[in-house]
Amino acid sequence: MxxxxxxxxxxxxxxxxxxxxxxxxxxxxxxxxxxxxxxxxxxxxxxxxxxxxxxxxxxxxxxxxxxxxxxxxxxxxxxxxxxAGPNMFNIMVPKDSPIKTVADLKGKTIFVNNLHNVATLAVETQLKVAGLTADDVKFAEKPFPEMGNAVNSGQADACWITEPFITANQSAFGFRTLADTMTGQTEExxxxxxxxxxxxxxxxxxxxxxxxxxxxxxxxxxxxxxxxxxxxxxxxxxxxxxxxxxxxxxxxxxxxxxxxxxxxxxxxxxxxxxxxxxxxxxxxxxxxxx
Structure with a gap:
């Protein structure tokens, strides 16, 4: 050795x-x-x-x-x-958000942990299905542990988030999943x-x-x-x-x-x-x- x-x-x-x-x-x-x-x-x-x-x-x-x-x-x-497996990397929104579908993200701000990386790529594949591109949304960086509070206080409209923060934000704020980003082109x-x-x-x-x-x-x-x-x-x-x-x-x-x-x-x-x-x-x- x-x-x-x-x-x-x-x-x-x-x-x-x-x-x-x-x-x-x-x-x-x-x-x-x-x-x-x-x-x-x-x-x-x-x-x-x-x-x-x-x-x-x-x-x-x-x-x-x-x-x-x-x-x-x-x-x-x-x-x-x-x-990746199902429901591991999700786009989440506050429970009372008017955003109901991925298409509704047009013109909205989405928090990701890193720009131009897994997060944005995964979100872009879902935007494509909804007829949008990265140019239709604004990506902003925020560490996973801070996303929930930041979205809740209106700093962004949605966040791309992973575990254990999916579970944490569901229980703390009642966040709901807008899309599982590991489906279609990104499955597994x-x-x-x-x-x-x-x-x-x-x-x-x-x-x-x-x-x-x-x-x-x-x-x-x-x-x-x-x-x-x-x-x-x-x-x-x-x-x-x-x-x-x-x-x-x-x-x-x-x-x-x-x-x-x-x-x-x-x-x-x-x-x-x-x-x-x-x-x-x-x-x-x-x-x-x-």
Whole structure:
């Protein structure tokens, strides 16, 4: 093994739960790895940290990754993490809002956690179905935890929001779902994965293979028993046990599938997030055979 201790960047959200499952269940240890989770502020923010070597591996979302690859960043996807399911990423409005359909968003302001990323892309696919484009609405940035209060006080008309905040805003304000943005073109959209620099994957192939085996095993544990996820969430997120038991979760694929990920790059090209098409196979790190 080339490296026995690695630092891995993760956000305090449900997506990277396998990292914590693998650590708790001794999957990394069994592979001879010591993994130190490091809390990051966002996938894009983690890019300089993997480039500088402050992190060995980090979580990322696929939209950010493909945008970075087009800009010439030498990064590789090393493992899958999270895929969208129904009612996980919703456009929500206050209960007494006059907005009844996606078409009613014309001329309105929508809060998203990041501009020109997964949020706006997901909303744009729904606008398209309603005969609108991104130019028909105004997108504004607001962190997920602040969206509910901000929409409630009239700073925006709607918000694109994920769990546990969907559940929280339903119970606190009676917010209602205007649209599930992971339907149609975005059904089962791959959301997040693990990345490393190309240089790192070439330098430490055995370390990477060990990380992959442990993560894949943990993804399988998460997929087969929701209780494993519920037990782990309160240990690294602000989600308490009660909320963990009711929130809507996506799925945890145990292998990177180029065809599945290609859908993200193709959507980005269609909606102008990429200038040129990307062959996703070229972005996936080639695992050690055997």
């Amino acid at each position: 080339e490296k026995t201790t690695i630092k891995v960047g993760a956000l305090p959200i449900p997506d990277p739960v396998s990292l914590y499952i693998a650590k708790a269940k001794g999957y990394f240890e069994a592979e001879g790895l010591t993994v130190e989770p490091v809390q990051i502020t966002g996938g894009a923010a983690a890019l300089p940290q993997i480039e500088s070597g402050a992190l060995d591996i980090s979580m990322t979302n696929y939209v950010s990754t493909f945008a970075a690859v087009e800009q010439g960043k030498k990064i590789k996807l090393v493992a899958d993490m999270y895929q 959209l791959p959301i997040a994965g693990w990345m490393a620099t190309e240089e790192w994957t070439k330098k430490y192939p055995k370390t990477l293979a060990a990380f992959n085996r442990a993560i894949s095993k943990a993804q399988q544990a998460a997929s087969s028993d929701r209780k494993e996820i519920e037990k782990m969430l309160p240990t690294y997120t602000k989600i308490d046990a009660k909320t963990a038991s009711v929130i809507t979760l996506g799925t945890y694929p145990s292998e990177l599938n180029a065809n599945r990920l290609q859908k993200v790059a193709d959507l980005m090209l269609e909606y102008g997030y990429l200038k040129n098409s990307i062959d996703v196979k070229s972005v996936i790190a080639t695992p050690l055979s055997g």
